[in-house]
Amino acid sequence: MVVLRFLAACLLVLGLSTGAIHAQVPFTPGSTAAADAETMPELPVPLTTESANALISRLSDSEVRALLLDQLNTQATETQANEGNSTEDFLYHATEGAWQSVVVPMQRLPDLFSAQSRAFSNFYQTIGGGSGLFVLLGYMVIVFGVGAVAEVLFRRLTRNWHVLPPADPENITLRETVQLLTQRLTTQVIAVVIFVLGSRTTGAFILPENLFPTVQLIGIYLIGFPRFMLAIGFFFFAPMNPEYRLLNVTTPIARAFCFHQFWLAFLLGFSNAILIFNANNGVPLGETRLGFWLNLALIVYLIVIFWRYRGGGVSMMRGADPDVTPMEERAAQLYPYANIAIFITVWWVINIVVSYGNFELLASAPHYKTMLLLMFAPAMDTAIRGLVRHLTPAMKGDGPIAERAYRSSKRAYIRIGRVVIFAVVVLSIANFWGMSPTSIAAAGVGARFAANAIEFLIIMSIGYLLYEAASLLINRKLAAEQTASGYFPDEQEVGGDGGGAGGSRLSTVLPLILLVTRAFIVTLFLLLGLSNIGVDTTPLLAGASIVGLAIGFGAxxxxxxxxxxxxxxxxxxxxxxxxxxxxxxxxxxxxxxxxxxxxxxxxxxxxxxxxxxxxxxxxxxxDWVIMKLRFTVPFDSDPIKIKKIFKKIGQELIEAPEFEGDFLQPFKSQGVLEIDDVGMVIRGKFMAKPGKQFMIRKEIFNRVNKEFAENGIEFARREVRVALPSMDRSELTEEDKQAISAAATQAVQDVVPEDVAAKDNQQ
Incomplete structure (x- = not known):
C-alpha cells in the first residue's frame, strides 16, 4: 500500500501536473473505481508535493489504486493519440492502412451477399411476407401516382416555360440564353419537388409506419435525385436545343453526357438508399463494406465516361471563345486525364479515411460532393469567360492599341474570376472534408501553424487580385491615352525620318506608375505574408535601409x-x-x-x-512644325507665276483626303529668298502636325516638278565655267582636261557642305 501511495504521488506531481490532467479527474465507465467516482475528492489546485501527500493520506487503499489506474490510463490514451497523429502513423494509413481498406472488403465479399440477404429477409418479414410485398407495391403505385398527377398538373400550367422557343444563335445574347434556361430549370426542379412532396404527403397519410421509410427512400433517392441532376444537365448541355447550349460540345456528346449524368445520379441515389435500407434492417454500415463496392463502381463509371468522351471534355474545357491562350489549350487537353487522376485520388483518400475508422466523416458524402464540384469545373470556367465576354465594357477607340487593350482587359477579368472561383472551390472542398484550422490542429499539425498557413494563402490571393486590378486599370488608361493621342508605337515606320508626334503626357508617365505600383504591391504583400507565418521581417527591412544608405553615399x-x-x-x-x-x-x-x-x-x-x-x-x-523648301529657278523666271503655282498646290493638298487634318497652314510661296550665281532661290513653307511634314514634302516636290514642266519652267542647273589659254583648238590637251576636272571637283566640294547643313536644319 505504501508503494501505491508513493507511485500515485509521483505520478500526480511529476507527470500529470504539467497538463496531462484537469482540475477534476474524469472516470470512464467500467473502471475499478467507477462505483466510487461520485465520492472521489477533487484534486487540489495548485497541485504540489505537500498537497498531493495530504490528499493521498486521506484516501483508502482502494481509492488510491483507482486513482493511480485512472491517471495511468489517461496518460496512455493521450500518448497513443499523440503517436496516432504522428507523421509515421499518417504514412502508415496512407499506404498500408489504405491498402488494408481495399483488402478487407474483398475478404468480406462472401459475407456481403449473406448480410444483404439478411437485410432483405428482415425487411420481408417486417412487411408481412409475400402479401406485404404486394401491399407495398400497391401503396407505391398510389403514392407515386398522386405525386405524378400533381406534377402533370403543374407542368400543364407552366407548359410555355419548359419549352425553349427557336432562336438564332448569332443574335441571341447570353442574358437571354441564361434567362430562358433558368426559367426551364426552375420549372423542372419545381416539378420534381412537387412530385416528391406530393408522394411524401400522400405516404404520410396512407402508408403504414413500417413501409413509409422504404417508399420515401425510393421516391427521393431513386426517382427525385436522378431527375434533379438530369434537369441540371439539360441546363448546361441543352441536348435538344444547341442554340442555347452553354458548354461547347456537339449534340451527340451533349446527349451522351445528359444520359450518363442521369445514371450517375441514380447510382449515387441507390448507394445512399441501400446503405440506409441496410442500417434500418439490421445490417450496420461497416459490417459488409458495401460502401466500398458502391464507391468503386462510381469511380469506375466516371473514369469510363471521361476516357470515352475525352474529346468532348477537351472541347468543353476549351470553350467556344476563339481567343484561347496556349496555357488554356494545354489545360483543356489535360482536363479529362486530370479528372481521372482526381477520381482515383479521391477513391484512395476514402480508403485512408476508412483506415482511420472515421466513418462519420464519410457520412456527409464529401467524396461525392468533391467529384461533382470538379466535374462542373468547365461549366464554371465557361461561365466566367461568358460573363467577361458579355459584360466587359466596349472597346474604346480604334486601332491596334485599343484592340490589344481590349483583349488584355478580357484576359485580366478572366484571371481575376478564375482566382475567385478557385478560392471558392478550394474552400468548398475543405468544408466538405471538415478541414479548418481547428480540425488540422486536432490532427496534430498545430492550431497556430494551420491558421497562419490559411491566412498566408488569403493574403497572397488578395495581393494577386490587387496586382491584377491595378495592372488592368493602368493598362486600360494607358491604351485610352495612346488611342486618343493617335500614337501607335507598333505602327511607327522602321527607318523613317523621325519627328513624329508622340504620346500624351499621361501615356509617358503611366508605364512608370505601373512598374512602381506592381513592385509596391508585391513587396508589401510578400512582407505581410512572411510576417504572418512567423518569419521575422525586421532584418529584411534593416537590409533595405542599409541598401538605401549605400545608394545614398555610394551611388x-x-x-x-x-x-x-x-x-x-x-x-x-x-x-x-x-x-x-x-x-x-x-x-x-x-x-x-x-x-x-x-x-x-x-x-x-x-x-x-x-x-x-x-x-x-x-x-x-x-504641337506643330514648320518646313521651308528651297527651289532654284533660272534668272528669267516669273516669281508671280511661281507664287500662283505654289498657292494652287497648297489648296489642292489641303483638300486631298490623304492629308486631311494634317495641315495647320497651307503651302505657300515666300517669294525670292536670294539670287546666287546659278539663279533665283524661291522659298515656300507650310505648317503641319509633327510627323506629317515629310510625306507632305515629298508630295509637294512631286507636284512642283509636274507644274513646272507643264508651265515651261525649268530648274536652274549649276554650271562650272573654265577659261582655257587657247579656245581655238578643236581638241583638248591633257592640261586642259586636268584644269576642267579640278574646277568641277572644287565646285562639288563647295556645294555638298551647304546641302548637308540644309538637310540637318530640316531634320
Whole structure:
C-alpha cells in the first residue's frame, strides 16, 4: 500500500501536473473505481508535493489504486493519440492502412451477399411476407401516382416555360440564353419537388409506419435525385436545343453526357438508399463494406465516361471563345486525364479515411460532393469567360492599341474570376472534408501553424487580385491615352525620318506608375505574408535601409539621374514617341525608365542617356512644325507665276483626303529668298502636325516638278565655267582636261557642305 501511495504521488506531481490532467479527474465507465467516482475528492489546485501527500493520506487503499489506474490510463490514451497523429502513423494509413481498406472488403465479399440477404429477409418479414410485398407495391403505385398527377398538373400550367422557343444563335445574347434556361430549370426542379412532396404527403397519410421509410427512400433517392441532376444537365448541355447550349460540345456528346449524368445520379441515389435500407434492417454500415463496392463502381463509371468522351471534355474545357491562350489549350487537353487522376485520388483518400475508422466523416458524402464540384469545373470556367465576354465594357477607340487593350482587359477579368472561383472551390472542398484550422490542429499539425498557413494563402490571393486590378486599370488608361493621342508605337515606320508626334503626357508617365505600383504591391504583400507565418521581417527591412544608405553615399550619380528624370517628367520636356535632340544626339524617345531614356535614331542606332547627363533637350515634335523648301529657278523666271503655282498646290493638298487634318497652314510661296550665281532661290513653307511634314514634302516636290514642266519652267542647273589659254583648238590637251576636272571637283566640294547643313536644319 505504501508503494501505491508513493507511485500515485509521483505520478500526480511529476507527470500529470504539467497538463496531462484537469482540475477534476474524469472516470470512464467500467473502471475499478467507477462505483466510487461520485465520492472521489477533487484534486487540489495548485497541485504540489505537500498537497498531493495530504490528499493521498486521506484516501483508502482502494481509492488510491483507482486513482493511480485512472491517471495511468489517461496518460496512455493521450500518448497513443499523440503517436496516432504522428507523421509515421499518417504514412502508415496512407499506404498500408489504405491498402488494408481495399483488402478487407474483398475478404468480406462472401459475407456481403449473406448480410444483404439478411437485410432483405428482415425487411420481408417486417412487411408481412409475400402479401406485404404486394401491399407495398400497391401503396407505391398510389403514392407515386398522386405525386405524378400533381406534377402533370403543374407542368400543364407552366407548359410555355419548359419549352425553349427557336432562336438564332448569332443574335441571341447570353442574358437571354441564361434567362430562358433558368426559367426551364426552375420549372423542372419545381416539378420534381412537387412530385416528391406530393408522394411524401400522400405516404404520410396512407402508408403504414413500417413501409413509409422504404417508399420515401425510393421516391427521393431513386426517382427525385436522378431527375434533379438530369434537369441540371439539360441546363448546361441543352441536348435538344444547341442554340442555347452553354458548354461547347456537339449534340451527340451533349446527349451522351445528359444520359450518363442521369445514371450517375441514380447510382449515387441507390448507394445512399441501400446503405440506409441496410442500417434500418439490421445490417450496420461497416459490417459488409458495401460502401466500398458502391464507391468503386462510381469511380469506375466516371473514369469510363471521361476516357470515352475525352474529346468532348477537351472541347468543353476549351470553350467556344476563339481567343484561347496556349496555357488554356494545354489545360483543356489535360482536363479529362486530370479528372481521372482526381477520381482515383479521391477513391484512395476514402480508403485512408476508412483506415482511420472515421466513418462519420464519410457520412456527409464529401467524396461525392468533391467529384461533382470538379466535374462542373468547365461549366464554371465557361461561365466566367461568358460573363467577361458579355459584360466587359466596349472597346474604346480604334486601332491596334485599343484592340490589344481590349483583349488584355478580357484576359485580366478572366484571371481575376478564375482566382475567385478557385478560392471558392478550394474552400468548398475543405468544408466538405471538415478541414479548418481547428480540425488540422486536432490532427496534430498545430492550431497556430494551420491558421497562419490559411491566412498566408488569403493574403497572397488578395495581393494577386490587387496586382491584377491595378495592372488592368493602368493598362486600360494607358491604351485610352495612346488611342486618343493617335500614337501607335507598333505602327511607327522602321527607318523613317523621325519627328513624329508622340504620346500624351499621361501615356509617358503611366508605364512608370505601373512598374512602381506592381513592385509596391508585391513587396508589401510578400512582407505581410512572411510576417504572418512567423518569419521575422525586421532584418529584411534593416537590409533595405542599409541598401538605401549605400545608394545614398555610394551611388550619388544614380540618385542624380532619378531626381533629374522626375523633374524632366514634371516639366513635360519629352514624351514617348517624340523626336528630340539631346546635346547633339538625335532620335525618337522609344523608352523611358527610372534613371534613363532611350533614343532611336532614324537610321537605327539606339542611344541610352541617363537623365543626369542631359544639359538641354530640343523637342521637334511638340504641337506643330514648320518646313521651308528651297527651289532654284533660272534668272528669267516669273516669281508671280511661281507664287500662283505654289498657292494652287497648297489648296489642292489641303483638300486631298490623304492629308486631311494634317495641315495647320497651307503651302505657300515666300517669294525670292536670294539670287546666287546659278539663279533665283524661291522659298515656300507650310505648317503641319509633327510627323506629317515629310510625306507632305515629298508630295509637294512631286507636284512642283509636274507644274513646272507643264508651265515651261525649268530648274536652274549649276554650271562650272573654265577659261582655257587657247579656245581655238578643236581638241583638248591633257592640261586642259586636268584644269576642267579640278574646277568641277572644287565646285562639288563647295556645294555638298551647304546641302548637308540644309538637310540637318530640316531634320
Amino acid at each position: 550619388q550619380k544614380l540618385v542624380t539621374d532619378v531626381v533629374s528624370g522626375i523633374f524632366f517628367l514634371v516639366d513635360d520636356a519629352f514624351r514617348v514617341g517624340e523626336y528630340v535632340t539631346v546635346d547633339g544626339t538625335m532620335g525618337t524617345v522609344e523608352k523611358i525608365s527610372i534613371r534613363s531614356m532611350q533614343l532611336r535614331h532614324h537610321k537605327g542606332p539606339v542611344h541610352t542617356i541617363p537623365y543626369g547627363e542631359i544639359p538641354k533637350i530640343t523637342n521637334f515634335s511638340r
